[in-house]
């Protein structure tokens with residue numbers, strides 16, 4: 563049993579988490595209900611997410627997960643592209659045709675952090691969007707997330723700037739700034 567236009571793994575996961583918009587949700591449901599291959603994929607993914615659901619929550623285009631979850635995806639044979647972005651550092655990134663998930667790990671010191679907000683900055687450093695209270699594991703030393711692969715595939719060459727803030731009663735504290743220099747499919751080009 564195979565499927566000619568299989569649903570993306572991250573779409574299936576977002577579906578399971580109830581985070582798709584109503585249109586995508588209806589389309590996803592219609593497809594997998596009529597497709598044995600994709601129903602099976604959804605079952606496998608749900609099983610896996612349950613096992614390692616310490617942190618698995620999506621927020622719009624991003625899915626926040628644990629490193630354990632990422633490791634298990636690879637073990638299951640899924641193609642996972644991972645980027646580690648050092649504290650206040652940058653990374654050159656892309657998405658290749660065979661990738662199932664693209665993960666980024668933003669390194670930061672998280673001990674004693676109670677809440678983290680993720681901020682998208684424009685080129686002049688102004689806040690474009692702010693995601694409040696994103697999931698994280700304090701002792702992991704970073705925030706791990708996956709941006710929906712259909713969104714990444716549609717991106718032109720662009721620079722994406724993210725900021726992590728530690729939020730508590732006294733306000734916002736800067737945890738770190740991270741830059742993604744994204745290029746569309748880089749077949750043949752070395753990753754850095």
Ligand SMILES: [Zn+2]
Nearest residue numbers: 565568597600
């Ligand atoms: Zn299918």
